[in-house]
Amino acid sequence: MTELRIIDLSASVNGKKILNGVNLHIKGGEIHALMGPNGAGKSTLGNVLIGHPNYVIEGGSITLDGKEFVDKTPEERARAGLFLAFQSPIAIPGVKISSFLRTAYKQLHPEDKTTVTQFYDRVKKELKKVGLDESFLSRSVNDGFSGGERKRLEILQMVILRPKIIILDEIDSGLDVDALNLVATEIMDYFNGEVGFLMITHYQRILKNIDPNFVHVLVNGRIAKEGNKELAVQIEERGYDWIRSE
Ligand SMILES: Nc1ncnc2c1ncn2[C@@H]1O[C@H](COP(=O)(O)OP(=O)(O)OP(=O)(O)O)[C@@H](O)[C@H]1O
Numbered sequence: 001m002t003e004l005r006i007i008d009l010s011a012s013v014n015g016k017k018i019l020n021g022v023n024l025h026i027k028g029g030e031i032h033a034l035m036g037p038n039g040a041g042k043s044t045l046g047n048v049l050i051g052h053p054n055y056v057i058e059g060g061s062i063t064l065d066g067k068e069f070v071d072k073t074p075e076e077r078a079r080a081g082l083f084l085a086f087q088s089p090i091a092i093p094g095v096k097i098s099s100f101l102r103t104a105y106k107q108l109h110p111e112d113k114t115t116v117t118q119f120y121d122r123v124k125k126e127l128k129k130v131g132l133d134e135s136f137l138s139r140s141v142n143d144g145f146s147g148g149e150r151k152r153l154e155i156l157q158m159v160i161l162r163p164k165i166i167i168l169d170e171i172d173s174g175l176d177v178d179a180l181n182l183v184a185t186e187i188m189d190y191f192n193g194e195v196g197f198l199m200i201t202h203y204q205r206i207l208k209n210i211d212p213n214f215v216h217v218l219v220n221g222r223i224a225k226e227g228n229k230e231l232a233v234q235i236e237e238r239g240y241d242w243i244r245s246e
């Protein structure tokens, strides 16, 4: 059973401490929502988890299925099954989406015997579902994409790669209503019961369609409050000040 354990995690960027002892425990099949004011450290947490080189871990531990991640490279973490859909996905000029997906898939599932043709058939099917046409396959990753197209490509990656733990950083901002419903459907139907989700979001809108098991609120680099779906509703109504002052 997949299990991501984040224990007393502290991290800094450019010498500035951003995370101050974060504790989170995500099991396969669970959906966790992470909320919190701008600048609280939510994206930092995602970046620290995938091993972004700008972020320095000051203390604590991250384990996936019992294996310590802190000293692992981003590639090793991805291969172990951790996936982050970025808040602002980056462009990789010169790398075609088709080869990017195939390489990433082979790294993640080296034992898989799917032929190239079978693989691309699957990619084309999913591409259609996320609302992108086949011409995208021969374009470079995110190069010249619209904001929503970048996000749709992140969803495609998530569906094709089938990681164990998926972190979605504001996948709901910048998506149109159809794409938003698609994400919700994919998460509830396709992954439910298998994959552990950490959904970073500002709005409870996406949580109406996706039933989170837990809602965590990050304030000043620390989990300041935890609850269920109801907490997200309260935040929408009352903002964050009441949590800050608790
Ligand atoms: N590379 C960096 N250099 C300097 N400061 C950084 C860097 N990355 C993050 N920070 C700072 O860390 C703090 C937390 O940023 P982070 O992006 O994690 O916030 P967030 O909770 O995701 O906010 P938002 O809701 O606006 O996306 C911010 O004050 C930000 O300016």
Ligand SMILES: [Mg+2]
Residues within 6 Å of the ligand: 042, 043, 044, 087, 169
């Ligand atoms: Mg952010």
